[in-house]
Amino acid sequence: MGKSRDLRLNWQRARQDTPGCETVLHFNNAGAALMPQLVLDAVVGHLQLEAQIGGYEAAAQQVEAVERVYDAVATLLGCQRQEIALIENATRAWDMGFYSVPLKKGDRILTGVSEYGSNFIAFLQVARKTGATIEVIPNDEFGQISIPKLRQAIDERVKLIAITHVATNGGLVNPAVDVGNVAKDAGILYLLDACQSVGQMPINVNEIGCDMLSATGRKYLRGPRGTGFLYVREGVIEQLEPPFLDMQAAEWASKDTFRIRADARRFENWETNYAGKIGLGVAVDYALSWGLAAIEHRIRHLADRLRDQLSDMDGVKLQDLGQKKCGIVSFTVEEKEPSEIKQLLSEKKINLSVSSAQGTRLDMDARGLTSVLRASVHYYNTEAEVERFCTTLASLV
Ligand SMILES: Cc1ncc(COP(=O)(O)O)c(C=O)c1O
Numbered sequence: 470m471g472k473s474r475d476l477r478l479n480w481q482r483a484r485q486d487t488p489g490c491e492t493v494l495h496f497n498n499a500g501a502a503l504m505p506q507l508v509l510d511a512v513v514g515h516l517q518l519e520a521q522i523g524g525y526e527a528a529a530q531q532v533e534a535v536e537r538v539y540d541a542v543a544t545l546l547g548c549q550r551q552e553i554a555l556i557e558n559a560t561r562a563w564d565m566g567f568y569s570v571p572l573k574k575g576d577r578i579l580t581g582v583s584e585y586g587s588n589f590i591a592f593l594q595v596a597r598k599t600g601a602t603i604e605v606i607p608n609d610e611f612g613q614i615s616i617p618k619l620r621q622a623i624d625e626r627v628k629l630i631a632i633t634h635v636a637t638n639g640g641l642v643n644p645a646v647d648v649g650n651v652a653k654d655a656g657i658l659y660l661l662d663a664c665q666s667v668g669q670m671p672i673n674v675n676e677i678g679c680d681m682l683s684a685t686g687r688k689y690l691r692g693p694r695g696t697g698f699l700y701v702r703e704g705v706i707e708q709l710e711p712p713f714l715d716m717q718a719a720e721w722a723s724k725d726t727f728r729i730r731a732d733a734r735r736f737e738n739w740e741t742n743y744a745g746k747i748g749l750g751v752a753v754d755y756a757l758s759w760g761l762a763a764i765e766h767r768i769r770h771l772a773d774r775l776r777d778q779l780s781d782m783d784g785v786k787l788q789d790l791g792q793k794k795c796g797i798v799s800f801t802v803e804e805k806e807p808s809e810i811k812q813l814l815s816e817k818k819i820n821l822s823v824s825s826a827q828g829t830r831l832d833m834d835a836r837g838l839t840s841v842l843r844a845s846v847h848y849y850n851t852e853a854e855v856e857r858f859c860t861t862l863a864s865l866v
Pocket residue numbers: 499558559560561585633635636637662664665684685686697
């Protein structure tokens with residue numbers, strides 16, 4: 470009781486801070502969450518400064534605000550600022566980590582059934598080019614990566630464990646810490662796609678034990694689009710040569726030589742969206758001001774309530790996997806295409822999204838699914854919105 474009281478979050482204030490709450494019922498936080506006013510102000514303010522005094526001059530004036538973003542993200546993840554690279558989205562952040570791992574014929578990459586589509590495409594490309602192999606660790610009885618099977622698969626040829634923390638297509642939260650323990654025991658690099666988990670639950674890279682972690686700004690962190698970041702543990706940065714280098718990532722040391730930066734900014738590139746970066750920093754500070762444990766507590770409360778109500782609804786089937794479930798609620802509706810339901814709800818100013826097999830082909834194929842509806846709640850959503858969502862859905866099915 471005491472603990473859950475401490476975790477109470479003033480959602481009324483969160484809604485006052487969020488202009489979009491007045492116009493939509495937004496259950497598409499796993500797509501892109503509604504930005505709070507202060508993030509919007511930070512982004513627009515910087516764009517106005519650029520228009521008034523010039524882009525380079527605005528950046529020079531706002532050096533501190535940009536540098537602060539590294540501190541904010543480092544606080545969020547429990548790491549050092551020099552271990553953070555700011556990159557334009559989660560996919561490219563993940564790519565910069567993955568394509569830096571030296572792989573050769575016979576090396577093994579271990580991943581999970583719910584791995585994100587873009588990551589898997591990258592595995593396939595690298596496997597084709599190098600002769601490394603991709604092995605998918607089966608799920609346990611809860612539909613999450615099986616830790617005993619992962620442990621059994623380890624040998625000296627495994628060079629990378631890369632999994633997705635929260636699946637793009639549902640409530641599944643993979644046991645990232647347990648995977649980290651296996652990776653640590655075996656001394657294998659561990660890359661975690663935390664795109665859907667950062668911002669909706671506490672994340673500490675040292676507790677998880679990952680060597681690299683990628684995430685995005687626009688989803689549960691409520692930052693602007695076109696922002697993201699990569700964490701790389703200081704002790705492994707030197708082993709990882711980025712696939713692309715420019716004058717941000719490296720120095721042209723002499724006519725014939727270059728020197729790669731020693732910190733995680735070797736994974737960045739020079740030209741960037743300063744307004745977006747500043748907005749990302751403000752969004753991270755805003756999330757930290759609520760506290761990630763309080764955010765997670767409220768999200769789980771709303772998601773559980775939504776799952777309860779959907780499970781009682783005729784013609785609706787919940788599709789979430791995993792022992793621990795998060796704010797992403799996935800379901801299908803008998804004899805109705807997800808895209809049709811999405812359209813009908815959108816006409817009533819209710820947002821949700823459709824997750825197709827492209828995003829998680831291994832999992833969707835195994836379950837005979839081609840797409841699912843994805844209703845993803847955030848702390849600024851309300852019980853009343855859950856009711857309205859369910860009543861409206863019930864009138865459509
Ligand atoms: C699990 C997961 N990883 C990666 C991504 C890609 O993120 P971004 O669009 O920021 O590149 C997504 C986006 O939906 C995702 O759900």
